[in-house]
Amino acid sequence: xxxxxxxxxxxxxxxxxxxxxxxxxxxxxxxxxxxxxxxxxxxxxxxxxxxxxxxxxxxxxxxxxxxxxxxxxxxxxxxxxxxxxxxxxxxxxxxxxxxxxxxxxxxxxxxxxxxxxxxxxxxxxxxxxxxxxxxxxxxxxxxxxxxxxxxxxxxxxxxxxxxxxxxxxxxxxxxxxxxxxxxxxxxxxxxxxxxxxxxxxxxxxxxxxxxxxxxxxxxxxxxxxxxxxxxxxxxxxxxxxxxxxxxxxxxxxxxxxxxxxxxxxxxxxxxxxxxxxxxxxxxxxxxxxxxxxxxxxxxxxxxxxxxxxxxxxxxxxxxxxxxxxxxxxxxxxxxxxxxxxxxxxxxxxxxxxxxxxxxxxxxxxxxxxxxxxxxxxxxxxxxxxxxxxxxxxxxxxxxxx
Amino acid sequence: xxxxxxxxxxxxxxxxxxxxxxxxxxxxxxxxxxxxxxxxxxxxxxxxxxxxxxxxxxxxxxxxxxxxxxxxxxxxxxxxxxxxxxxxxxxxxxxxxxxxxxxxxxxxxxxxxxxxxxxxxxxxxxxxxxxxxxxxxxxxxxxxxxxxxxxxxxxxxxxxxxxxx
Numbered sequence: 087x088x089x090x091x092x093x094x095x096x097x098x099x100x101x102x103x104x105x106x107x108x109x110x111x112x113x114x115x116x117x118x119x120x121x122x123x124x125x126x127x128x129x130x131x132x133x134x135x136x137x138x139x140x141x142x143x144x145x146x147x148x149x150x151x152x153x154x155x156x157x158x159x160x161x162x163x164x165x166x167x168x169x170x171x172x173x174x175x176x177x178x179x180x181x182x183x184x185x186x187x188x189x190x191x192x193x194x195x196x197x198x199x200x201x202x203x204x205x206x207x208x209x210x211x212x213x214x215x216x217x218x219x220x221x222x223x224x225x226x227x228x229x230x231x232x233x234x235x236x237x238x239x240x241x242x243x244x245x246x247x248x249x250x251x252x253x254x255x256x257x258x259x260x261x262x263x264x265x266x267x268x269x270x271x272x273x274x275x276x277x278x279x280x281x282x283x284x285x286x287x288x289x290x291x292x293x294x295x296x297x298x299x300x301x302x303x304x305x306x307x308x309x310x311x312x313x314x315x316x317x318x319x320x321x322x323x324x325x326x327x328x329x330x331x332x333x334x335x336x337x338x339x340x341x342x343x344x345x346x347x348x349x350x351x352x353x354x355x356x357x358x359x360x361x362x363x364x365x366x367x368x369x370x371x372x373x374x375x376x377x378x379x380x381x382x383x384x385x386x387x388x389x390x391x392x393x394x395x396x397x398x399x400x401x402x403x404x405x406x407x408x409x410x411x412x413x414x415x416x417x418x419x420x421x422x423x424x425x426x427x428x429x430x431x432x433x434x435x436x437x438x439x440x441x442x443x444x445x446x447x448x449x450x451x452x453x454x455x456x457x458x459x460x461x462x463x464x465x466x467x468x469x470x471x472x473x474x475x476x477x478x479x480x481x482x483x484x485x486x487x
Numbered sequence: 488x489x490x491x492x493x494x495x496x497x498x499x500x501x502x503x504x505x506x507x508x509x510x511x512x513x514x515x516x517x518x519x520x521x522x523x524x525x526x527x528x529x530x531x532x533x534x535x536x537x538x539x540x541x542x543x544x545x546x547x548x549x550x551x552x553x554x555x556x557x558x559x560x561x562x563x564x565x566x567x568x569x570x571x572x573x574x575x576x577x578x579x580x581x582x583x584x585x586x587x588x589x590x591x592x593x594x595x596x597x598x599x600x601x602x603x604x605x606x607x608x609x610x611x612x613x614x615x616x617x618x619x620x621x622x623x624x625x626x627x628x629x630x631x632x633x634x635x636x637x638x639x640x641x642x643x644x645x646x647x648x649x650x651x652x
Contacts, residue, residue: 138632143650145617146641150648181524184490271571308578311606322578329581417488418523421574421585423555432574436560449556449574453609486632 152412178422191255194332203380254388255381300474313455314429318361320348412441493523504549505584
């Protein structure tokens, strides 16, 4: 297993190699990531990522807040897929409470989660292509992203950090006209994905920059803790939405794209295919959306309807108690893992019976995926590091928390 | 999804794919089990953790070949104070299990599982950084998230939420 050892401290002093700092401020590192490179000319001898520049102590802050107050904090951990973080945390707390979520809330969660997945993959595609040099793709992707952000603004008032999922259901009813707009988006999106593929997949420059670059085998990827499209690009067929379904995913039909080669091009193909599958799930969710309440029937946990709160005494008392004192969660611990756009995102929530969580830990998919970087890049050229970092799709907010 | 009471009896849980190989190997390694909210938790003695992990990874019936997470909970001021938690996942069989090791507050140290899953690298560094638990055998145990010259371990319960600066 010697080839899987991470690089220890880099020792300077030889004349042949140079230590180069791909510093925290860099347009291609997708956040404040510092990569220490030891290079011999353009060849990478050793590579070591250094993280912690975005550490804000969210796990510690969560211990000081009520369970419902943690939801906006979770939005900001993986800021490119905020609703996915929400979903993971809310599912963990609901498992602790033993709540039953109504079907309409579950389908709304699937719909918004898949729109978030599309959002995240569009940012990935735009920035990855831009790093490698294809700058047009960036603006095309962000044109689609504008449409999705307008949908989020329509449903929750906020473009990015919506905090739309709450413990017990979703926050608000979708407004009139929302589903028509989503349907219109779902109808025009597949042709847009065709546009992106047109620009990149057959492009000889793209193929030369990405095929055979930063390859990783399936055993190495599993041993090093990769998940998501990074793992599926090496041929391992695992997707938590299909294999360990949550929030109603068992009702949806979708394919899980995998690829065999394990290089940057394979991971690119996986994620572009996931864009197509996500929009199919959105279309299925629109067609089969059930009627019913959007919040669970648990007056001590879920905030009452606004109109009821203004007219009924018990609703007002429940509202007051939930907002000022929180709701007590039975003792126990739960590890809830879901499939985020980057891999297996997990929340480990420990409760001691009070209204504040005793410990909240976020299992970050990107932090495990980062460990693949030395294995992928050693022995390759400097320019391949940029392609490799882009293909792992990292978000420093999730790594550092 | 209504709550059912937890099952903590080893006799009832001995056929679980994670409990059976450990029982067959060494019964004294298991200090307790709990099956709660559809999740299996096994309390492992601290001397046995690396071998137990290797056993579970190589178990032919249900190989737990994926280490999801290593984390820690600080139960200050109770003793034993720390609980290091390993979340394992079996990709072929889609099973999850949680292993827990209890450590006292006097220089808590544990053997690293790096030889079993190299993916524990960053996770163990993070637990060392934020809780102060040493992992013997880790190739590069340095602070990960906090700056290198930071004093104190922020996620311990006796460290204030606002910090010292």
